[in-house]
Amino acid sequence: MAIYKCFFCGKQLSQKVLQTRFVCPHCGSRIFFKPRKEPTKVRAI
Numbered sequence: 001m002a003i004y005k006c007f008f009c010g011k012q013l014s015q016k017v018l019q020t021r022f023v024c025p026h027c028g029s030r031i032f033f034k035p036r037k038e039p040t041k042v043r044a045i
């Protein structure tokens with residue numbers, strides 16, 4: 001399962017959380033990245 005990280009508050013969010021609402025439940029941000037190799041921005045439309 002993919003883990004995303006909030007771009008603003010840095011909290012880790014599972015893909016399951018983002019499936020229901022693509023919003024950070026901590027700060028309301030909609031920009032995330034995968035903390036794997038390269039920090040790729042994932043942006044909601």
Ligand SMILES: [Zn+2]
Binds near residue numbers: 009010011026027029
């Ligand atoms: Zn956040």
